Every structure is written in C-alpha cells, then in structure tokens.
Amino acid sequence: MASFFDRLGFNRKGSKETLKDRLELVLAYDRAKIAPGKVDALREDLLAVVKKYFPTEGSNIEVEQRGDTIMLVANIPLEKEGAPGKR
Amino acid sequence: MNAKVIVVTSGKGGVGKTTTTANIGVGLAKLGEKVAVIDVDVGLRNLDVVMGLESRVVFDLIDVIEGKCRLQQALIRDKRVENLYLLPASQTRDKDALDPEVFKTAVKQLIEEEQFDRVLIDSPAGIESGFRTAAAPAQGALVVVNPEVSSVRDADRIIGLLEAQQISEINLVINRLRPKMVASGNMLSEADVLEILGVKPIGIIPEDEGILVSTNIGEPAVLGQSVAGQAFMATARRLRGEDLAFPKLEEDRGFMAVLRRLFGGK
Ligand SMILES: Nc1ncnc2c1ncn2[C@@H]1O[C@H](COP(=O)(O)OP(=O)(O)OP(=O)(O)O)[C@@H](O)[C@H]1O
Numbered sequence: 001m002a003s004f005f006d007r008l009g010f011n012r013k014g015s016k017e018t019l020k021d022r023l024e025l026v027l028a029y030d031r032a033k034i035a036p037g038k039v040d041a042l043r044e045d046l047l048a049v050v051k052k053y054f055p056t057e058g059s060n061i062e063v064e065q066r067g068d069t070i071m072l073v074a075n076i077p078l079e080k081e082g083a084p085g086k087r
Numbered sequence: 088m089n090a091k092v093i094v095v096t097s098g099k100g101g102v103g104k105t106t107t108t109a110n111i112g113v114g115l116a117k118l119g120e121k122v123a124v125i126d127v128d129v130g131l132r133n134l135d136v137v138m139g140l141e142s143r144v145v146f147d148l149i150d151v152i153e154g155k156c157r158l159q160q161a162l163i164r165d166k167r168v169e170n171l172y173l174l175p176a177s178q179t180r181d182k183d184a185l186d187p188e189v190f191k192t193a194v195k196q197l198i199e200e201e202q203f204d205r206v207l208i209d210s211p212a213g214i215e216s217g218f219r220t221a222a223a224p225a226q227g228a229l230v231v232v233n234p235e236v237s238s239v240r241d242a243d244r245i246i247g248l249l250e251a252q253q254i255s256e257i258n259l260v261i262n263r264l265r266p267k268m269v270a271s272g273n274m275l276s277e278a279d280v281l282e283i284l285g286v287k288p289i290g291i292i293p294e295d296e297g298i299l300v301s302t303n304i305g306e307p308a309v310l311g312q313s314v315a316g317q318a319f320m321a322t323a324r325r326l327r328g329e330d331l332a333f334p335k336l337e338e339d340r341g342f343m344a345v346l347r348r349l350f351g352g353k
C-alpha cells in the first residue's frame with residue numbers, strides 16, 4: 001500500500017519497491033510454470049491438514065524463492081508437552 | 088457504444104492496450120456495469136499484473152477452453168470494485184492453443200449465461216492470428232493510438248482489418264498525448280489524428296507518470312485522481328453514451344500535481 005509519504009514522493013521507498021516485490025514473485029511462478037493462486041490453495045489445504053494433527057497456532061507455510069527455484073517452506077512447531085492432537 | 092463485446096487493439100505494440108483495457112474495465116464497473124476483462128496475449132500475459140490480480144490466478148482462458156475448469160472458476164473477482172472480473176491468459180502455452188471459434192463460444196457464454204454487460208478483450212500486438220482471435224467475438228473496437236507516425240499508420244491498417252471483420256463500432260483512444268508538445272507544434276493533435284484517420288476519438292489520455300506508478304502498485308489509474316485516471320474515467324462515460332466534452336489537457340507536473348497526489352489519492 002502506498003503511504004501518504006510515498007504519494008508525495010518524499011519517501012525513498014516509492015512504488016518501485018512494491019513493483020520489485022510483485023515482479024520477483026510473479027517471475028518465480030512464471031519460471032516454475034505454476035499459477036500463484038494454485039499454490040495459495042495448496043497452502044491452505046496443507047495448513048488445514050497440519051492443524052488436524054498438530055492443533056498449534058504457530059504453523060505457517062510460505063512460498064520462498066531460493067535462487068531460481070521456488071519452494072513451499074513449512075514451519076510446524078511441535079508441542080513441547082507432547083500433547084496428542086485431536087484426531 | 089452499443090457493442091457488448093469490445094476488442095482493445097492497436098497494431099503497433101506498447102501503445103497502451105493493456106493499460107486502456109484495465110482502466111476502461113474498472114471505469115465501466117465503477118459506473119455500474121458487470122464487466123469481464125479478458126487477456127488474449129497467450130504466453131505473454133500482463134493484464135493480471137496491471138490490474139494487480141496476479142497472485143490470485145488459478146486457472147486461465149486455455150484451461151477453460153480445454154475443459155480443465157468451468158468458466159466461473161477461471162474468473163477472478165476484483166475485490167476493489169463491484170462486478171469486475173478478470174479472465175487471465177495462459178502464461179505457459181502459445182497462441183495456437185486458442186482457436187477463434189472456441190473463444191467466441193466462451194465469450195458468448197459470458198454474455199448469455201453469466202449476464203455480463205460488457206466484455207473487454209485485450210488484444211496482443213500485431214495483425215496476425217493473436218489479433219484475429221481477439222477480434223473474433225467482438226462487435227466493437229477501441230483502437231489505441233499514440234500521436235506519432237508508426238502508431239497512426241498501424242491504427243489505419245487495423246481499422247481496415249476490423250471493418251473487413253464486420254466490426255461496425257470502431258472508436259479511437261488517443262493515448263500518451265503531450266499537451267506541451269502539441270502546443271509547440273511538435274506533436275500531432277487530436278484534430279490532426281481525426282483528420283488523418285477519419286475516426287473520432289472517444290478518449291484522449293495524456294502522458295502521465297501516474298500511469299507508471301499505478302502500474303507499479305497494481306492499481307489502475309481510474310481508482311485514483313491522476314489526470315490520466317480522470318481521462319480514462321471520462322472515456323468510460325463516453326463509451327456509455329454520455330456526451331462529455333474533452334477538457335483542455337495540462338501536463339500533470341508542478342504544484343497542482345503535488346496537491347492532487349496529496350489530497351486525491353494516487
Ligand atoms: N498515458 C500514459 N502515460 C504514461 N505511460 C503510459 C501511458 N499509457 C501507457 N503507458 C506505459 O506504456 C507502456 C506500454 O503500455 P501497455 O502495456 O498498456 O501497452 P500495450 O499496447 O498493451 O503493449 P503490448 O503491445 O506489448 O501488449 C507501459 O509501461 C505503460 O505504463
């Protein structure tokens with residue numbers, strides 16, 4: 001989102017930064033030949049499954065770019081007390 | 088324009104077809120129409136990024152045509168404006184994957200079954216198969232032209248081809264006009280373009296840095312207050328039949344431009 005200062009052009013971080021972020025992501029998907037929305041859907045599904053077994057809140061699955069490959073990276077903290085998940 | 092299905096085309100590349108499709112599409116939706124914008128630039132899709140909807144693409148036009156998904160599944164609803172949908176092109180296939188007759192059926196379905204008021208088709212550059220496919224379902228055309236020699240020449244060629252395809256309603260959008268250069272006699276004016284092409288402009292859009300900024304952030308200029316955004320909005324109104332005069336254009340620089348950006352959005 002462009003802030004008040006972005007609009008004025010006072011901030012060094014202009015719309016270019018937004019563009020760079022968007023371009024990096026869109027190019028990663030282009031190169032991987034996969035639709036961004038599909039990865040989003042997959043992520044939601046995976047999170048739902050993870051939640052079923054590990055009912056912790058801290059799980060997240062993110063799209064990351066490593067070199068020219070795009071990866072789904074999952075961080076799933078396991079409960080310390082060994083509390084069994086709902087089944 | 089009475090045409091429900093309108094192709095946005097130019098012949099020459101890079102003159103502003105995608106920018107025009109996005110802005111007129113958003114403009115018409117803001118005016119209450121149910122609008123679909125379709126990217127037909129198979130293999131080189133861009134309308135998704137210009138509209139800022141790239142992260143939501145799941146299926147595309149080729150998936151629809153090959154029966155891999157239903158039409159509704161491929162339509163991306165724009166959450167910023169009511170009744171606006173994008174049908175993206177495929178980025179991984181090539182132009183031959185899109186047959187004009189099959190494309191026509193899909194567009195017909197949008198109008199007849201999904202009750203769209205307007206379908207805008209963003210054509211690829213050139214006069215070959217990509218353009219022909221884009222124009223196949225259209226009853227009307229917006230020809231985008233820049234006030235310079237090669238663009239005007241290509242526009243003339245395109246107008247001839249459109250007429251040969253029985254497209255009756257052809258309107259001109261003059262884009263990237265620079266009022267100061269027109270004033271100094273170094274750029275064709277809208278009157279010159281009309282005189283040369285014999286087609287009346289429905290829109291005159293000035294050169295405006297605001298277009299670049301709005302493209303950077305994926306928010307079409309009609310959603311803001313830049314001069315080009317206002318000119319696109321006026322074009323959408325004329326397209327719906329409003330009799331709007333063309334305001335005198337001034338370049339969006341200097342103090343007023345800063346004030347406008349400060350108080351009025353982008
Ligand atoms: N009125 C304008 N003022 C300033 N820049 C503009 C204007 N209209 C378009 N542009 C810029 O010109 C470039 C080309 O525009 P656009 O992609 O819409 O053209 P196109 O005709 O769709 O190109 P292609 O033939 O490759 O599909 C873009 O960078 C866009 O931001």
Ligand SMILES: [Mg+2]
Pocket residue numbers: 104105106128133209210211
């Ligand atoms: Mg384009």
